[in-house]
Amino acid sequence: MLQIPLSGIKKVEEVVNGSDEYVSLSQGALKVGGIPSPIKQHLKGLLDTSKTDSYGSCYGLLPLRQKIADFISEKYKNCVDVSNVLVTHGAIGALNVVFTALLDAGDEVIIPEPSYPAYNISTMMCRAKSVFVSCLKSCTDSGKIEWELDIEKVKSATTEKTKIIVFSNPSNPIGMFIPKTTIVELLNWCQARGIYLIVDEAYRDYVFDDKFESIFTMIGKSEYLISINTFSKNMAMSGWRIGYLVAHEKLIPVFASIQDAMLNCLNNTAQYAALYALSRQDLVDELSCRVRIARDFAVKKLQPLVDKNILSFNVPSGGFFVFAKVRDYNDTTDLCLSILHNAKLGVVTGKSFGPSGAQFIRICFARDLDVLQEGIDRLTKFFL
Numbered sequence: 001m002l003q004i005p006l007s008g009i010k011k012v013e014e015v016v017n018g019s020d021e022y023v024s025l026s027q028g029a030l031k032v033g034g035i036p037s038p039i040k041q042h043l044k045g046l047l048d049t050s051k052t053d054s055y056g057s058c059y060g061l062l063p064l065r066q067k068i069a070d071f072i073s074e075k076y077k078n079c080v081d082v083s084n085v086l087v088t089h090g091a092i093g094a095l096n097v098v099f100t101a102l103l104d105a106g107d108e109v110i111i112p113e114p115s116y117p118a119y120n121i122s123t124m125m126c127r128a129k130s131v132f133v134s135c136l137k138s139c140t141d142s143g144k145i146e147w148e149l150d151i152e153k154v155k156s157a158t159t160e161k162t163k164i165i166v167f168s169n170p171s172n173p174i175g176m177f178i179p180k181t182t183i184v185e186l187l188n189w190c191q192a193r194g195i196y197l198i199v200d201e202a203y204r205d206y207v208f209d210d211k212f213e214s215i216f217t218m219i220g221k222s223e224y225l226i227s228i229n230t231f232s233k234n235m236a237m238s239g240w241r242i243g244y245l246v247a248h249e250k251l252i253p254v255f256a257s258i259q260d261a262m263l264n265c266l267n268n269t270a271q272y273a274a275l276y277a278l279s280r281q282d283l284v285d286e287l288s289c290r291v292r293i294a295r296d297f298a299v300k301k302l303q304p305l306v307d308k309n310i311l312s313f314n315v316p317s318g319g320f321f322v323f324a325k326v327r328d329y330n331d332t333t334d335l336c337l338s339i340l341h342n343a344k345l346g347v348v349t350g351k352s353f354g355p356s357g358a359q360f361i362r363i364c365f366a367r368d369l370d371v372l373q374e375g376i377d378r379l380t381k382f383f384l
Contacts, residue, residue: 002125028320031368058256058259064087065085078218098255103163104128108159143309165186167198167200168202173353175318206233225248229243242271298376305379332361335349
């Protein structure tokens with residue numbers, strides 16, 4: 001029997017969702033006002049039609065696939081066709097489709113970590129093996145932390161069984177960017193060895209400086225480069241479960257057949273909502289602005305714990321999270337349980353994201369400011 005452990009994030013959320021007395025800064029759901037009201041209003045009108053009543057294509061809604069292709073082509077100056085796009089059941093659905101198609105039992109997946117736990121879980125579901133490569137370059141007693149995706153470490157971890165290398169950019173949970181030059185070098189190396197490079201850009205719209213470069217500028221040209229994306233983050237539609245992947249055209253029919261076997265088809269209602277959302281970049285910009293404000297607010301509110309040398313962290317360049325090292329803890333698992341039960345606050349042990357995260361906790365700041373303030377006040381009171 002295949003037994004998959006529940007991720008540390010979900011374990012916390014199961015408790016938090018059981019009572020109103022808890023505050024959740026654990027799961028990476030965007031909660032800064034909810035799904036924009038224009039999207040909801042558009043959907044209400046759609047439900048009065050018959051457009052969403054029947055089964056859809058396992059490739060996804062054709063107008064949505066075309067809209068995604070046009071969006072990438074126009075914004076990133078890269079000629080992407082509808083044949084490069086597959087709509088999926090969120091980013092998780094995209095990962096599971098790709099991993100199922102590409103992996104055999106015993107294959108290996110290299111995961112630079114700390115990383116999104118779903119990469120390891122999807123690997124386990126295919127009865128393959130996760131090979132973790134640490135991105136922790138240095139961590140001093142003075143609180144200085146350096147993260148880096150070291151290509152030479154990745155190369156050293158590769159064997160004849162390696163089929164996939166996967167990471168998020170911007171990084172969940174670290175909040176750093178992987179430079180495009182690094183990705184290009186890694187892709188060239190992967191192509192020569194028949195290894196697939198999967199880049200998860202779920203947080204692409206939440207970057208706080210101009211150093212980030214999306215792989216959309218080069219997607220579709222190489223068979224070995226796959227981009228994972230979601231509407232859960234850029235439109236706060238996490239409950240509606242719509243994402244997409246972009247890849248070489250020869251891979252899309254393979255992935256579509258796997259998706260057909262898994263799901264039959266996707267949620268038509270949510271797909272039409274996503275189609276409308278792609279025409280409203282102003283809504284994405286507004287949400288991104290709110291998250292930036294929340295990040296700055298969280299960093300300021302956590303400063304007393306930094307001043308007391310209890311926490312240390314790098315201000316995230318992108319994403320939804322502060323990934324903070326906790327003084328005097330080699331493993332924050334029990335600490336997070338104590339915070340959960342005593343402070344009624346959900347945060348996640350960094351160990352859930354890989355061995356290098358064991359001394360850290362992840363705090364999600366993508367929340368309305370009143371919720372964020374209450375959560376950080378509880379955390380501060382717990383430590384002080």
